[in-house]
Amino acid sequence: MPDRVKITIIGAGVVGCAIAWRLSKKFEDIVIVEKNPRIPGENQSSRNSGVVHAGIYYPQEQSPLKARVCVHGNRLLYEFCEEHGVPCRKTGKLIVATNEKDLDYLDDTMRIARENGVPGLRFISGDEAKAMEPNVVCVRAGYFPTSGIVEATQFLHKLYSLATQQGALFLPGRNVVHLEAEHGYFDIVAQASGNTEPFESEIVINCAGVYSDEIARMINPDSPYEVLPIRGEAAKFYKTRRPEIDHAGLNVYPVPQIIWPDGLKADLSFIEFQRLYKEKKVLKTVGVHLTPTFDLIDGNYEIGKTVTVGPATKGGISKEDLSSGSYPLEHFHREVHSFFPGLRLEDLEYHQAGIQAKLKGHVDYIIEPDPKHPRFIQLIGIDSPGLTSSLAIARIVEELVIAIN
Ligand SMILES: Cc1cc2nc3c(=O)[nH]c(=O)nc-3n(C[C@H](O)[C@H](O)[C@H](O)COP(=O)(O)OP(=O)(O)OC[C@H]3O[C@@H](n4cnc5c(N)ncnc54)[C@H](O)[C@@H]3O)c2cc1C
Numbered sequence: 001m002p003d004r005v006k007i008t009i010i011g012a013g014v015v016g017c018a019i020a021w022r023l024s025k026k027f028e029d030i031v032i033v034e035k036n037p038r039i040p041g042e043n044q045s046s047r048n049s050g051v052v053h054a055g056i057y058y059p060q061e062q063s064p065l066k067a068r069v070c071v072h073g074n075r076l077l078y079e080f081c082e083e084h085g086v087p088c089r090k091t092g093k094l095i096v097a098t099n100e101k102d103l104d105y106l107d108d109t110m111r112i113a114r115e116n117g118v119p120g121l122r123f124i125s126g127d128e129a130k131a132m133e134p135n136v137v138c139v140r141a142g143y144f145p146t147s148g149i150v151e152a153t154q155f156l157h158k159l160y161s162l163a164t165q166q167g168a169l170f171l172p173g174r175n176v177v178h179l180e181a182e183h184g185y186f187d188i189v190a191q192a193s194g195n196t197e198p199f200e201s202e203i204v205i206n207c208a209g210v211y212s213d214e215i216a217r218m219i220n221p222d223s224p225y226e227v228l229p230i231r232g233e234a235a236k237f238y239k240t241r242r243p244e245i246d247h248a249g250l251n252v253y254p255v256p257q258i259i260w261p262d263g264l265k266a267d268l269s270f271i272e273f274q275r276l277y278k279e280k281k282v283l284k285t286v287g288v289h290l291t292p293t294f295d296l297i298d299g300n301y302e303i304g305k306t307v308t309v310g311p312a313t314k315g316g317i318s319k320e321d322l323s324s325g326s327y328p329l330e331h332f333h334r335e336v337h338s339f340f341p342g343l344r345l346e347d348l349e350y351h352q353a354g355i356q357a358k359l360k361g362h363v364d365y366i367i368e369p370d371p372k373h374p375r376f377i378q379l380i381g382i383d384s385p386g387l388t389s390s391l392a393i394a395r396i397v398e399e400l401v402i403a404i405n
Contacts, residue, residue: 006029007204009031010205011043011211012036015390018391020159022394023398031171038172039156043209050149052388054113055071057112063363065364066389074146086150087151091292094124094250096252096254098339109255121143121144132250133250137339147251152387176215203377210357212378212380227360228360231321232311232354233327234312235329236348253287258276264315291308293308309343312335314326374404
């Protein structure tokens with residue numbers, strides 16, 4: 001462990017790794033401190049749906065930054081994966097309306113996507129949707145050709161190894177427990193298997209995921225942000241079991257679903273939703289959806305037989321509670337039955353759970369220098385679509401670092 005470094009990144013999830021990759025092209029003397037004993041470890045970045053989002057959920061009025069980094073990040077991610085051989089596929093996506101009420105939510109989603117500059121989107125009929133994904137039933141759908149999937153841990157690992165080759169030093173197994181601003185430097189204390197390792201850094205970048213609010217308060221006790229851990233639990237099925245559940249490989253989503261801050265579903269008319277969303281009393285989520293998945297087949301990542309169904313969201317949990325099973329499999333079955341009716345309950349089994357860093361009372365990302373310490377850059381509440389947006393987020397942080405350097 002060096003005594004003094006130029007840049008410290010706290011957290012080696014996909015955002016910390018993307019920033020490390022980007023900054024290590026220009027700067028020397030970068031360390032990434034990660035509390036997990038290995039990279040990739042247990043965090044949002046290794047327990048997500050792996051969807052490359054197109055940028056359709058984030059209204060300009062409420063979340064302009066998310067909209068921008070998602071659409072930009074989508075393009076950068078495909079280019080990166082192509083260049084570096086990371087498993088990734090532009091599968092396209094359907095958002096399906098199955099009844100009258102859904103149509104309002106679908107119209108709203110298309111409006112938001114157009115305003116965000118999502119390329120290639122169009123409305124399609126139920127028959128056209130069926131031609132693309134034969135077991136899907138809907139009255140109308142939105143089609144988004146730039147949506148896809150990526151093998152998230154391979155992506156993260158590629159960023160990590162490229163950053164390492166460029167000279168960035170990853171320090172896994174170190175938990176940052178204390179931060180202090182001292183004569184132009186930040187004193188950082190990391191704990192590693194019972195030992196404390198103090199060092200100094202000129203610039204610090206907080207990429208600590210669900211703990212980003214606590215890191216922010218360590219350096220600035222007045223930091224107002226609070227991260228709500230919201231667990232997403234997923235199930236899966238094997239599409240090769242029966243023709244009725246064969247899946248051509250598109251992402252298939254219901255219209256956006258509305259949840260209360262505790263993660264429970266809110267069944268609201270579109271008008272009620274608009275009012276409560278403006279008042280920040282409800283959150284919008286992507287809803288339980290079908291996602292094709294990369295399977296490791298004969299040593300290669302290919303879109304195989306596994307289709308994931310999720311996430312079902314659960315709030316009011318601890319930041320470490322990765323347990324699964326708070327929803328019975330019946331829940332997943334019920335949520336997708338209206339648009340994927342061939343699926344039977346017995347086709348489903350549990351898959352995985354991951355915890356998102358949702359920001360209480362905010363729907364957009366916080367990416368800014370700390371108001372008290374301009375050389376401490378805060379990234380707080382980087383929930384979905386953080387995987388998709390990671391390379392665009394890294395560019396914003398690079399500009400901030402250049403400005404303060
Ligand atoms: C169930 C689920 C589904 C999702 N689906 C998608 C999707 O389909 N598409 C998409 O784009 N996004 C998706 N996301 C969101 C995406 O995964 C996250 O936005 C992204 O991974 C955030 O990356 P991160 O690096 O900010 O955080 P993380 O991956 O959580 O990494 C933060 C790191 O900081 C470390 N850390 C924390 N505290 C300390 C400390 N004190 N000292 C040292 N290290 C510390 C942690 O150990 C962790 O490794 C999903 C998330 C979940 C949970």
